[in-house]
Amino acid sequence: MKLTRKVSFSSGHRYWLDDLTEQQNRALFGKWASPHYHGHNYELWATIAGQIDPKSGMVINIKVLDGILKERIVSKFDQKSINDEVPFFRNAAPSLENLVKFCADALAQLPEGVRLTHLRLQETPRLWAERNLEGDNAMTTLTRTYEFCASHRLHNPELSDEQNAALFGKCSNPNGHGHNYILEVTVTGDVNPTSGMMVDLGRMDAVVNELVVDYLDHKHLNLDIEEFKQKIPTSEEVTRFVFERLNDRLPAKLVRVRLHETGRNSFEYAVE
Ligand SMILES: [Zn+2]
Ligand SMILES: [Zn+2]
Structure with missing residues (x-):
């Protein structure tokens, strides 16, 4: 049994690495290079798999799942500058690919009996990353x-x-x-x-x-x-x-x- 929960957060980021020159930043990030911020209303869908617990009739109590998503992801990103306020991104570009990997790592350990199988992180309705964690199809797209x-x-x-x-x-x-x-x-x-x-x-x-x-x-x-x-x-x-x-x-x-x-x-x- 799988269930999917969606959470949202608004964050600022910039495609500009401080240890590179302006020329290097512009070559690396193309038209997205800027030392200034812009922001997105991110939406994250997390899919969790497990057995239905006969006592509760649930795979995981949604309150527990919400607490995990809030503590490990939403509170770290919401209303923050990703480059400056999320330590992992001091030295890593805040791309969708890196962000979805960060979220997958943050959710790697879940309560016993359930596991993360899929994440979708949307930056805009025109662009999103997915990380599939299941078996042979494990990949980021x-x-x-x-x-x-x-x-x-x-x-x-x-x-x-x-x-x-x-x-x-x-x-x-x-x-x-x-x-x-x-x-x-x-x-x-x-x-x-x-x-x-x-x-x-x-x-x-x-x-x-x-x-x-x-x-x-x-x-x-x-x-x-x-x-x-x-x-x-x-x-x-x-x-x-x-x-x-x-x-x-x-x-x-x-x-x-x-x-x-x-x-x-x-x-x-x-x-x-
Ligand atoms: Zn952006
Ligand atoms: Zn037609």
Whole structure:
């Protein structure tokens, strides 16, 4: 049995290491380099696994879990400058990768019978890190979101109009219809020990924008996009297309692509 609890904290940080020169800081952190602070409303989801205790009917008393999260994480970060007030970060960049590792280490020891299996730490709704602690899938990933608008028509030319209507319903409307797609791109890689980062987000954004967003945005997928002239642009196919287009092109290893077609459905394509 697993349960997930969410906590929030607001903290300031700066991407600027005092023992480096200005030039070195700017080379290391790119457009995020600044000797001044900025802040985030961080949100952390902690997933805990264990057996249901027959006496309480719970895996862990949520009050106990809240106390642990507050003592070991929230009270250390909330309303603080991470660089100056959390001792670990005096010499480590306060990147999401380092922060999620700090949180995983802080929660490594839990009451008997329960264990941490997954953490998600969100810096903004457009960027979060996840640390999976389970077995062979143990890894830290970073997810960035992008948006594009496109229209499409679900239609198989080998089927009759009636068959298409029966299969695709309204989605087979002859003149198409559109969506505001939200794309999540998840990567992993080795964390640079100095910058604390596994990927240069500026370079990642440039690649995703060039290869996917600019390519698909404000297009009619069936008519404008070569790859969908012979293929039905369902969200399954678009998701796989995005994955294949980005795979081996990003400055980090692509793990997963998730495409939200509407607020009610999303599609995921991942490496095995
Ligand atoms: Zn920041
Ligand atoms: Zn549609």
